[in-house]
Amino acid sequence: MTAAGGPKIEATSPDNSRFATLVFLMAGTMLFAGLVGAYLVLRFGGTGFPAPGMPALPVALAGVSTVFIALSSLALRRAVRAMRTLDAAGLRRGLALAAVLGLAFLVCQAIQWNRLVHLGLSFTGTTYGSVFYVITGAHAVHAISGVVWLLVIAVRQREHWVPETRRRAIESCALYWHFVGLIWGALYVLLYLV
Amino acid sequence: MSEHKPSFIRKYIFSQDHKVIGIQFLFLSLFFMIIGGLLAMMVRWQLGFPDQAMPLGTLFPENLMPEGHMDPAFYNAVFTMHASIMIFLVIIPILTGAFGNFLIPLMIGARDMAYPKLNMLSFWVGAAGGSIMAASLFVANGPAATGWTAYPPLSAVPEYTGVTLGQTLWIVSVIFIGSASIMGAVNYITTIVNQRAPGMKFFRMPLSVWALFITAVLQLMATPVLASALGMLLFDRTLGTHFFAPAGGGQVLLWQHLFWFYSHPAVYIMILPAMGFVSDIMSTFSRKPIFGYKAMVFSIMGIAGLGFIVWGHHMFQSGMNPALGSAFMASTMVIAVPSAIKTFNWLGTLWRGSIRFNTPMLHALAFVSSFIIGGLSGIFMASTPVDIFIHDTYFIVAHLHYVLFGGSLFGVFAAITYWFPKMFGRMMNDSLGRVHAVLTFIFFNLTFFPMHILGMGGHMRRIYDPTQYDFLKPLQPINVFISINAFLLGATQLLFIANFVWSLAAGKRAERNPWHANSLEWVAPSPPPHGNFETIPTVYRGAYEFSVPGLADDFLPQDRPGDEIPHPTRPSVLTPARAS
Amino acid sequence: MPTWLSLPEGVSTYSPDVDHLFYVILAITGVAFVLTEVLLFAFAFLYRQRQGVKATYSHGNSKVEVIWTVVPAVLLVFIAVVSQSVWVRIKGSIPKTDEEVMITASQFNWEIRYRGADGVFDTPDDVITSNDMHLPVGVPVRIHLRSKDVIHSFFLPQFRLKQDAVPGVTIDVWLQATRTGQFEIACAELCGFGHGTMRGQLTVHETQEYSTWLKDAQAAAAAQAGSAAPAEQPPA
Numbered sequence A: 001m002t003a004a005g006g007p008k009i010e011a012t013s014p015d016n017s018r019f020a021t022l023v024f025l026m027a028g029t030m031l032f033a034g035l036v037g038a039y040l041v042l043r044f045g046g047t048g049f050p051a052p053g054m055p056a057l058p059v060a061l062a063g064v065s066t067v068f069i070a071l072s073s074l075a076l077r078r079a080v081r082a083m084r085t086l087d088a089a090g091l092r093r094g095l096a097l098a099a100v101l102g103l104a105f106l107v108c109q110a111i112q113w114n115r116l117v118h119l120g121l122s123f124t125g126t127t128y129g130s131v132f133y134v135i136t137g138a139h140a141v142h143a144i145s146g147v148v149w150l151l152v153i154a155v156r157q158r159e160h161w162v163p164e165t166r167r168r169a170i171e172s173c174a175l176y177w178h179f180v181g182l183i184w185g186a187l188y189v190l191l192y193l194v
Numbered sequence B: 001m002s003e004h005k006p007s008f009i010r011k012y013i014f015s016q017d018h019k020v021i022g023i024q025f026l027f028l029s030l031f032f033m034i035i036g037g038l039l040a041m042m043v044r045w046q047l048g049f050p051d052q053a054m055p056l057g058t059l060f061p062e063n064l065m066p067e068g069h070m071d072p073a074f075y076n077a078v079f080t081m082h083a084s085i086m087i088f089l090v091i092i093p094i095l096t097g098a099f100g101n102f103l104i105p106l107m108i109g110a111r112d113m114a115y116p117k118l119n120m121l122s123f124w125v126g127a128a129g130g131s132i133m134a135a136s137l138f139v140a141n142g143p144a145a146t147g148w149t150a151y152p153p154l155s156a157v158p159e160y161t162g163v164t165l166g167q168t169l170w171i172v173s174v175i176f177i178g179s180a181s182i183m184g185a186v187n188y189i190t191t192i193v194n195q196r197a198p199g200m201k202f203f204r205m206p207l208s209v210w211a212l213f214i215t216a217v218l219q220l221m222a223t224p225v226l227a228s229a230l231g232m233l234l235f236d237r238t239l240g241t242h243f244f245a246p247a248g249g250g251q252v253l254l255w256q257h258l259f260w261f262y263s264h265p266a267v268y269i270m271i272l273p274a275m276g277f278v279s280d281i282m283s284t285f286s287r288k289p290i291f292g293y294k295a296m297v298f299s300i301m302g303i304a305g306l307g308f309i310v311w312g313h314h315m316f317q318s319g320m321n322p323a324l325g326s327a328f329m330a331s332t333m334v335i336a337v338p339s340a341i342k343t344f345n346w347l348g349t350l351w352r353g354s355i356r357f358n359t360p361m362l363h364a365l366a367f368v369s370s371f372i373i374g375g376l377s378g379i380f381m382a383s384t385p386v387d388i389f390i391h392d393t394y395f396i397v398a399h400l401h402y403v404l405f406g407g408s409l410f411g412v413f414a415a416i417t418y419w420f421p422k423m424f425g426r427m428m429n430d431s432l433g434r435v436h437a438v439l440t441f442i443f444f445n446l447t448f449f450p451m452h453i454l455g456m457g458g459h460m461r462r463i464y465d466p467t468q469y470d471f472l473k474p475l476q477p478i479n480v481f482i483s484i485n486a487f488l489l490g491a492t493q494l495l496f497i498a499n500f501v502w503s504l505a506a507g508k509r510a511e512r513n514p515w516h517a518n519s520l521e522w523v524a525p526s527p528p529p530h531g532n533f534e535t536i537p538t539v540y541r542g543a544y545e546f547s548v549p550g551l552a553d554d555f556l557p558q559d560r561p562g563d564e565i566p567h568p569t570r571p572s573v574l575t576p577a578r579a580s
Numbered sequence C: 001m002p003t004w005l006s007l008p009e010g011v012s013t014y015s016p017d018v019d020h021l022f023y024v025i026l027a028i029t030g031v032a033f034v035l036t037e038v039l040l041f042a043f044a045f046l047y048r049q050r051q052g053v054k055a056t057y058s059h060g061n062s063k064v065e066v067i068w069t070v071v072p073a074v075l076l077v078f079i080a081v082v083s084q085s086v087w088v089r090i091k092g093s094i095p096k097t098d099e100e101v102m103i104t105a106s107q108f109n110w111e112i113r114y115r116g117a118d119g120v121f122d123t124p125d126d127v128i129t130s131n132d133m134h135l136p137v138g139v140p141v142r143i144h145l146r147s148k149d150v151i152h153s154f155f156l157p158q159f160r161l162k163q164d165a166v167p168g169v170t171i172d173v174w175l176q177a178t179r180t181g182q183f184e185i186a187c188a189e190l191c192g193f194g195h196g197t198m199r200g201q202l203t204v205h206e207t208q209e210y211s212t213w214l215k216d217a218q219a220a221a222a223a224q225a226g227s228a229a230p231a232e233q234p235p236a
C-alpha cells in the first residue's frame, strides 16, 4: 500500500508494526490502569483485603505462574535473537518453548482460581473476589490470545528463513507477549505481595 | 496502485479506502444527528408545554406516551438517548471518524492509513455499536434512562429505573464504540508518525492534523479506562457483583471517578479537532497565516495534558473530599489558559486579514463566538462555591450546549462545508449555506443563552416538568421561549440537509483547490482517486503561507518548490536540502 | 435589573458569599466576553475583503502571546484564590451546634428525622416527617445526609445549599437561616422517574415557635413509640 507510487514514499519509515504495537499496548496499559485504580479504591476505601472470612491469595502458587511467564518471555527473547541471527531452528525452538511456558502459566492460573473458588471466594460474593477475578481474568484473556498467537507463528514457521511479513508479526507478537508478562509482574506485586 | 476495478461491495461497503470509510462515518453520523435532534425536539416540547399532548405523541406506545403526554420515565429515556446519540454517535464519529479518516492521509501526503483493514474494522465495530444503541430504543421497558453519565446505583440495578435490557444494551453499545475509537486512534497515530510525505515535518503539519493527532492520543489513553468501568457496571447489572453497590462493599463514587476520567478528556476529544479545522478555515478565508502557529500547537497539547487531571470538577457536590475539590478547581482554572491562548490567536488571525465570508468561514466565526461563551460559563462551574448552586442546573446545560453545539457542531458544519468539494467533487450551494449558517447561529443563541438564566434561577436539569416547583413557575415563560426557538433551530437544519443532499446530486463541479488553500489535500484531484495523489508531493513549508509579499498569488501551496521565490522571514525552510 | 436576571433571594448566612463570588466571576468573564466578542465582530467587519487591499503577512508576535497568556492566567488564579476562601468557609468546618437533623433520601421522598427525648438518632422515639422539614431561624443547623437506594441531591436553592446524598455514606452539611418563611426542597440528581417531583417543604420558624413545634412532635412520637411498633430502622 504505502510503498506504491514511486520512490518518494520510501522517505517515510516503512516499519509501522512495532510502533503500532507499542501504541496499542499503551491502550492496554490504560485498561489495566483503570482496573487497578478500581482495585485500590475498593481495597483502601473499604474494609480492606482480604475481606473478612475470605481466603488469602495463594502467594506461592501465583509465584509459580510468575516464574513461568517470566521464563516464557526469556524464551521468546532468545527466539527473536535467533531470528535476527538467521538461526531458523533456534527460532522455532524458542517460539514453541515460549508458547508452552505460556500455557503452563495459564494452567497455574486455572488451578489457582479453582482452589480459591473451593475456598469460598466467589466472583459475586465480595468486591474482594470480584475485583480479583476481573483483573486476573482480564489478564488471562490477554495471555490466552498471546499464547494462541505464539502457537500460530510457531506452527507456521517451517522454512529455514523468515518472510518479511512474518518477521514483523514475530516482532509485534514479542512486544505484546513481553507486555503481558510485565503487566502480570506488576499485578503479582500489587495483588499478592503489597 | 493496481488498476483493476474492485467490485461495488469492496469499493463502497467493505472498503479499505480511508476516504470511503470517512464518508461512511459521515453519513452514519448525520443520520444519527437527525434522530438525536428529533429527540431534542421532544425534550423541548415536554419542557415548554408540560401539560399539553405532544403533536404526533399518540403515535408512540401508550405506556410511553399516555394520550400523547410524555411519561416521566420516558422523558428520562429521551434526554438520555439524545445525549448518548449526540456524543457517541454524532460528534465523536464525525470529528474523529469522518474527518480523521478523510483528512489525515490527504493532509500529510500519504496514500492511505497505515492499516486500511484495521480502519475498515474500526468503522464496522462502530456501526455495530450504533446499531445496538439504535436497537435499544425499541426493546421492552425502553432504552437507558439514567442520563449519558449512567451513575450507579441507578444504572446498576434494574429495579431502580424499571429499564432492563435497554440499559445493558447501552453499556454494550458504548463498549463497541469505544473499541472502534481505540482502533482508529492506533491507526491515526501510526499514520501521522510514520506516513508523512517527504518534507512534512511535524511543525509543518496543518493544525487540523495536529488536533486530530493529539485527539487520537486522548482517545487511546482515556477510552480503555471507560471500558474498564463499563465492564464492571455490566457485571453489576448482569452477574450480581457489587463494584458500585455499597451494600456489597462497593464504592458508589468509583464509577464517577472512572467515568469522568474518560469523559472529561472526551469533551476535549469533541472540541480539539473542531478547533483544528476552524484554525485552518479561518486562516484560509482571512488569506492570512494562522496567528501563532506554535502557540496553537502547544496549547492543543496543554489542553490535552491538563485534560487528564481535571475530571473531579464534575464531582464537587458528589461527596468527594472538599480538599480534593480545591485541587480540581485549581487544575480546571489552569486548563482555561491554553483555551484563552487559542481564542486570542484566532482573533489575531482575523486581524488585518482580507476576510471572505463563505459558508465555512461563517460557521468558523460562529464557533469562536460560541466557544467563548461556553468556555467562560465553564469558569463559573470551576469555582467550587458557585458550583454548589449551579451544579445540575440549566447553567450546566447551557454550558455544554455552547461548547458542544456552539463549539463542536459549528466546527463540524464548517468542516463539512469546507471539505465537501474535496469529498464529493461538487460545491455546496454557498448562498443557501450562508442562510443556514446565520439562522442556525441566531436560533442557537436564542435557544441556549436563556438557559443560563434558568440556571441562575436554580432550574434543575433532568426534570420533566418544571411547573411542579413553585420557585420555577416564574421561569416557565423562558422555557416556552426556548422551546419555540429550539423548533426553529431544528427546522433550520432541514436547510442543511436539503443543501447537502441537493449538492451531492447536482452541485456544480469543484476544481482541485476551490478555496485557494495551501495544504496537501487540495493538491489531489476532487474527489481524490484511490491512492490520493498522482505522485506523492514533497513538502517545502507550512500550510499557512497566505499573502506572502512579492508573490502574485495570495497563497503558496505546501508542495510548490520554494527556491524560486524570495522569502523574507524564514529562508532556511525553503531550501530543498532542509526540505526532504 | 429584572428579578430573573439576578440570583434568587439568598436566605442562608453564606449565600451572600456565594452570590458575591458569582458576580465577581460574572464581572471578570463579562469583560473577557465583551472584549473578545467585540474584537471578533469588529475585525470581521473592518478586515472584510476589499478591492486592492492585501492581507498583512504575519505569523504572529511572541510579545502579545505572552501578554494574553499571562493576563488570563493571573485573573484565573485570582478567581481560584477568592473561591478557595469561600469554599473553606462553607466546607471547611461545621459550626458547633446542637440543632441536628437526619435526612434520608429514597425514591422518591425525603425522610426528615429529629432526635427524640433520648437525644440520639435512629431510635423509636425519633420524630419522623416526610418531605416536611422545620428549622429555627438564626442558629446553625447540622444536617446528616444519607440515601437508602440511589444517589439523590439535597438542594435548597435559596440557601445556596446542594449536596448529593450517596448510599453507603453519611455526609454532613450545615446551614443557618437568616429569615423565617416557607421554602422548597428539590432533588438535583437524577434518581429515577420520580426525580422531577421529589419535592419537599422547608419551614423556617422563630426559635420559640420551632421549639414548641419540636416539643409537640416529640411528645406525639414518644406516645406513638410507646404504643405501636418501633419506627422502621434505616439501613446500617
Ligand code: HEA
Pocket: B149, B267, B268, B270, B271, B313, B314, B332, B333, B335, B336, B337, B339, B340, B341, B343, B371, B372, B373, B374, B375, B376, B378, B379, B381, B382, B383, B387, B390, B391, B392, B396, B399, B400, B403, B404, B407, B408, C028, C029, C032, C033, C036, C071, C072, C073, C075, C076
Ligand atoms: C466540548 C466540550 C466541552 C468543553 C470544551 C468544555 C470546557 C470547559 N468546561 Fe465543561 N462540560 C462539558 C463539555 C465541555 N466543557 C459537558 C458536556 C459538561 C456536562 C457534563 C454533564 O454533567 O452532563 C461539562 C461540565 C463542566 C463542569 C461541571 C459542572 C457541574 O456539573 O457542576 C465544569 C466545572 O468545572 C466545566 C468546566 C469547564 C471549563 C473550565 C472548560 C474550559 O476548557 C473552557 C476554557 C475556555 C474559555 C475560558 C473561554 C476562552 C478564553 C478567553 C475568552 C480568555 C479570557 C478568559 C478568562 C480570563 C476567564 N464543565
Ligand code: HEA
Pocket: B033, B034, B036, B037, B038, B040, B041, B043, B044, B047, B079, B080, B082, B083, B084, B086, B087, B091, B146, B147, B148, B149, B397, B400, B401, B404, B405, B408, B409, B447, B461, B462, B463, B464, B486, B487, B488, B489, B490, B491, B493, B494, B497
Ligand atoms: C453535541 C451534543 C449535543 C447537541 C448537538 C445537542 C442539541 C440539542 N440539545 Fe442537547 N444535550 C446534550 C448534548 C447535545 N445536545 C447533552 C450531553 C445533554 C445532557 C444529557 C444528560 O443530562 O444526561 C443534553 C441535554 C439537553 C437538554 C436538557 C435535558 C434535561 O436535562 O432535562 C435539553 C433541553 O432543552 C437539550 C436540548 C437540545 C436542543 C434543543 C438541541 C438542538 O440543538 C437540536 C437541534 C437539532 C439538530 C441539530 C438536528 C437536526 C434535526 C432535524 C433535522 C429534525 C427536524 C426538525 C424538526 C422536526 C423541528 N439537550
Ligand code: CUA
Pocket: C105, C108, C151, C152, C153, C187, C188, C189, C190, C191, C192, C194, C195, C196, C198
Ligand atoms: Cu431524588 Cu432526584
Ligand SMILES: [Cu+2]
Pocket: B263, B264, B267, B310, B311, B313, B314
Ligand atoms: Cu469536564
